[in-house]
Amino acid sequence: YYQPEAYIPQRDVYIEKDASINEEIDRLRLAATSALVSRRDVIIVASVSSIYGLGSPDDYRNMVVHFQVGKSIDRDEMLLKLVDVQYERNDVAFERSRFRVRGDSIEIWPSYEEFAYRIELWGDEIETIAITNPVTGEEIQRLDEVFIYPAKHFVTPEERIDRAIGVIRQELREQLAKFESEGKLLEAQRLNARTRFDLEMLQQVGHCPGIENYSRPLSGKPPGATPDTLYDFFPDDFLLIVDESHVTVPQVRAMYAGDQSRKKTLVEHGFRLPSALDNRPLTFEEWEAKTNQVIFVSATPGPYELEKTGGEVVEQVIRPTGLLDPEIEVVPA
Numbered sequence: 001y002y003q004p005e006a007y008i009p010q011r012d013v014y015i016e017k018d019a020s021i022n023e024e025i026d027r028l029r030l031a032a033t034s035a036l037v038s039r040r041d042v043i044i045v046a047s048v049s050s051i052y053g054l055g056s057p058d059d060y061r062n063m064v065v066h067f068q069v070g071k072s073i074d075r076d077e078m079l080l081k082l083v084d085v086q087y088e089r090n091d092v093a094f095e096r097s098r099f100r101v102r103g104d105s106i107e108i109w110p111s112y113e114e115f116a117y118r119i120e121l122w123g124d125e126i127e128t129i130a131i132t133n134p135v136t137g138e139e140i141q142r143l144d145e146v147f148i149y150p151a152k153h154f155v156t157p158e159e160r161i162d163r164a165i166g167v168i169r170q171e172l173r174e175q176l177a178k179f180e181s182e183g184k185l186l187e188a189q190r191l192n193a194r195t196r197f198d199l200e201m202l203q204q205v206g207h208c209p210g211i212e213n214y215s216r217p218l219s220g221k222p223p224g225a226t227p228d229t230l231y232d233f234f235p236d237d238f239l240l241i242v243d244e245s246h247v248t249v250p251q252v253r254a255m256y257a258g259d260q261s262r263k264k265t266l267v268e269h270g271f272r273l274p275s276a277l278d279n280r281p282l283t284f285e286e287w288e289a290k291t292n293q294v295i296f297v298s299a300t301p302g303p304y305e306l307e308k309t310g311g312e313v314v315e316q317v318i319r320p321t322g323l324l325d326p327e328i329e330v331v332p333a
Contacts, residue, residue, distance in 0.1 A: 005210070005272075007265050014271065017210060027096065030112035034149040036233040037061050046230060048251045051282040053215055053227035055153040060233075063155050068145040072124045075104075082108065084158065086151040086207060094134060097151040109134050111151040119146075154211050156218045161206055165199055167217040171273050172196075179270065187270030195273060216278040223275070229282060231290040238293070245296035245305050255281040 005017040035042045037060065065081045067073070079089065082099050087108065091100040097111040109116040116134040120127045131140040156164070172195045179188035201208035211218070215227065242248050259280050266272040282290065296305040301313065 004262065005266065006262050007269050007271055009265065009269060023096070027112055027114075030149070030151075030153070033060065033153060033230070033233050034112050037064075037149070038147070040235065044230075048248060048255065050230040051252060051255060051287055052229060053212060053279055053281075054229050054233075055155065055215070056219055056228050057233045059155055059157065060150055060153065063150050063157065065148040066145065067119055067126055067129060067148070069126050069129055069143075071126050073126060074124055075121060078106065082148070084206070085148065085155055107132065107134075108148060110148060112149060115140065117146050117148070152207075154215070156206070158206065160218065160220065161202055163220070164214065164217040165202055168195065168199060168214060168273070171217070171275055175273055184270070189270075191270035191273070194271065212279050213272055213276040216275045221278070223278060225278065226282065226286050227278065227280060229290070236292065239295070240291050240293065241295045241297060243297050245298045246300050246302040249296075249302060249304050252287055253284045256283045
């Protein structure tokens, strides 16, 4: 379940973003991106929401943490690396996206795995790395090295966060001046309080609720630039299969306009900075540009699919396995 942030000015009702996250689906989403950056034999099933921003694949790759048996590493530096990629230390409640420390033993439960890793140190040297059962602690398999992928899709290097904070502060000053010149004091007060809270969170922990709304200053992209999506995690020669394309293609077309309408209302009433408009889905033209090899699957293809294929349609009529013909009875009229 996902309820996006919205404001209804006619009734002065603000609807806060709300989500009920299915743990298994969330794990699979993170497993999908970690697989895409580490191998080629990957098949991903996604909804139309795949055209929404997902964070930079370059930052995601660059922030992977690598541990190898025999390598020297400072224990505190190791823990800081895990915090930088959005893992949380909790020595009592061990769950996905968390790590715990017991003496010279560090246990990490990746956000995308069903098992955990245990890393044993001897002084400043990694002595052993093992896959473990996160519930029982039982060792399953020894490894020579391990790569820990970020716990969230939106991860940003510390130096870029510092730059982004300066950009956000400047944009806040400009928007506050605009509101005050228009006599919109309530909107100015609202925007100032919300943004300053987010800036404080970014400065202290490198993350804040709704961080995706600051994706443009965090990425350093210019206004209106194409956002990074799931498609950017794929290699250039990937194959896209659009199922029920007569329904899916119109959905892709409509996503951008609906999202912009909702966000413009939030910006106009001081709930978000104007740069939040760039936290958006792809336009239809951008989606087309990101796809190269496409198969449209539909029993009733629409005008777009027929135009793209020049009317050349491959018909495939397959009876479902195990389906029997009904028994026919002929009776007198």
